Amino acid sequence: MKTLGLIGVLSWYATSVYYTTLNQLANQRLGNSHSSKLLLFSVDFDEFRVLQEVGDWDAVENMLSGIAIQLEKAGADCIVLCANTVHLVADTIRQKIKIPLLHSxxxxxxxxxxxxxxxxxxxxxxxxxxxxxxxxxxxxxxxxxxxxxxxxxxxxxxxxxxxxxxxxxxxxxxxxxxxxxxxxxxxxxxxxxxxxxxxxxxxxxxxxxxxxxxxxxxxxxxxxxxxxxx
Structure with missing residues (x-):
């Protein structure tokens, strides 16, 4: 099983649903006590909120690219952005990592x-x-x-x-x-x-x-x- 690197951004409520759903699906597919192999970086939502309110998407991209690189170095085989809004910078993040980024x-x-x-x-x-x-x-x-x-x-x-x-x-x-x-x-x-x-x-x-x-x-x-x- 490959390891998924999750970036939780907009709210931890949504990120928790991603986490739960990924584990449930892996267990449904594999049975027994299996779950997904996950690395999760949960962003302080207020930091993101301030940046998006002022429209500083370059700073958002730099922040998320840095996190994606950290997850890649930690052993993630794929990046999952746990929020749709930040897909605005997904293509730029893709250019800075060697592993796939799943695009919603x-x-x-x-x-x-x-x-x-x-x-x-x-x-x-x-x-x-x-x-x-x-x-x-x-x-x-x-x-x-x-x-x-x-x-x-x-x-x-x-x-x-x-x-x-x-x-x-x-x-x-x-x-x-x-x-x-x-x-x-x-x-x-x-x-x-x-x-x-x-x-x-x-x-x-x-x-x-x-x-x-x-x-x-x-x-x-x-x-x-x-x-x-x-």
């Missing part, structure tokens, strides 16, 4: 294509919804991406940082998300990408009127496939 948008695109869908909604931080790094990667697979209107984008972004990353998962917020997803369905979305890891704690598939693409589940499956490949 690429793995999500493969899953969308396997479901024969061509138009999906994307929910996440404003950085994920507004910047092209996720949408362009989906476009390379022939997938059109739509996002909420400005008011709903502001709401989603604020709820991530003011509630979800602090471990606050409210029924009212859940209901508002369901309403936003229904609007996106009316706009032609065949499915919705959960582009923030915390969403899978707030919502599940039965809550939504269209299929969900949970990036934690997708990334974790791809990572375990890599770890167990001959």
């Amino acid at each position: 948008a690429e793995e999500t695109a493969k899953e969308i294509v396997s479901q024969n869908m061509h138009k999906v909604a994307l929910l996440g931080t404003k950085f994920t919804m507004d910047n092209p790094f996720f949408k362009d990667r989906l476009s390379q697979f022939g997938i059109t991406t739509i996002v909420p209107d400005e008011a709903d984008k502001e709401y989603v972004h604020a709820s991530i940082f003011n509630e979800l990353t602090k471990g606050l998962f409210k029924d009212e917020t859940k209901d508002n998300y369901i309403e936003i997803i229904d609007k996106l369905k009316s706009g032609g979305a065949e499915g919705v990408v959960f582009g923030s890891a915390e969403f899978s704690i707030l919502l599940n598939a039965t809550d939504c009127s269209i299929p969900i693409f949970d990036t934690i589940a997708i990334d974790s499956k791809a990572a375990v496939d890599f770890a167990l490949a001959n």
